[in-house]
Amino acid sequence: MALTKADMAGRLFDELGLNKRxxxxxxxLFFNRTRLALEQGSQVKLSGFGNFxxxxxxxxxxxxxxxxxxxxxxxxxxxxxxPGQKLKARVEAYAGSE
Amino acid sequence: xxxSELIDVIAKEQSHLAYRDVELAVKCILEQMSxxxxxxxxxxxxxxxxxxxxxxxxxxxxxxxxxxxxxxxxKHVPHFKPGKELRERVNNGFQKEREQAAE
Numbered sequence: 048m049a050l051t052k053a054d055m056a057g058r059l060f061d062e063l064g065l066n067k068r069x070x071x072x073x074x075x076l077f078f079n080r081t082r083l084a085l086e087q088g089s090q091v092k093l094s095g096f097g098n099f100x101x102x103x104x105x106x107x108x109x110x111x112x113x114x115x116x117x118x119x120x121x122x123x124x125x126x127x128x129x130p131g132q133k134l135k136a137r138v139e140a141y142a143g144s145e
Numbered sequence: 146x147x148x149s150e151l152i153d154v155i156a157k158e159q160s161h162l163a164y165r166d167v168e169l170a171v172k173c174i175l176e177q178m179s180x181x182x183x184x185x186x187x188x189x190x191x192x193x194x195x196x197x198x199x200x201x202x203x204x205x206x207x208x209x210x211x212x213x214x215x216x217x218x219x220k221h222v223p224h225f226k227p228g229k230e231l232r233e234r235v236n237n238g239f240q241k242e243r244e245q246a247a248e
Contacts (some may be wrong), residue, residue, distance in 0.1 A: 048187075049181075050177060050178065050186055050189070051189055051209045052180075052190060054160070054177070055173075059173055062173060063169055063173060065162075071169045080151055080230075082230075082231055085231065085235050086235050089214040092147050093147075094147070095179070097223070101235065102169075103239070104243060108195055123236045124234065124236055126232070126235055130222065130223040133187050135223070139222070143185040145212040
């Protein structure tokens with residue numbers, strides 16, 4: 048079981064009284080606008096939840112795992128997530144097994 | 146971009162909704178995500194990425210002030226894995242910036 052966009056829209060319908068279409072659009076916009084900011088090179092800070100940061104990585108040597116041939120891994124920008132204090136504290140309390 | 150800037154952007158696009166409703170909706174989405182992770186549930190958003198918990202085993206820590214060792218219990222930490230579309234879009238944006246800078 049995993050939380051999905053459909054689950055989130057369902058709760059906006061149940062709890063906030065948005066209609067089904069509005070609820071779905073709201074969830075889509077939330078993730079699309081967050082993605083757009085990252086794609087345009089801006090960090091996204093969602094207080095109480097966490098920050099989506101951007102990190103730039105230089106070119107480094109790599110290998111094709113199948114053939115063993117050396118190929119450089121090009122310089123790239125990647126997204127990392129740093130959970131906020133509040134989220135970390137809530138998750139730390141989870142005692143489930145793993 | 147901060148949470149309030151995200152709310153502003155969405156409110157502009159959903160101009161038929163009251164600003165307060167957009168604000169509540171964004172908070173409701175974030176609260177659902179936090180609740181899911183706090184109860185050990187994964188989050189899967191196609192095109193964006195997935196959130197899950199990673200386990201950190203118990204370890205011996207040290208009180209930096211006194212130097213005494215303390216036993217730290219195992220814990221879970223949130224982890225985000227960007228989806229393919231997010232990874233590609235973010236990197237394409239970066240490559241475009243580099244090309245423009247090189248011109």
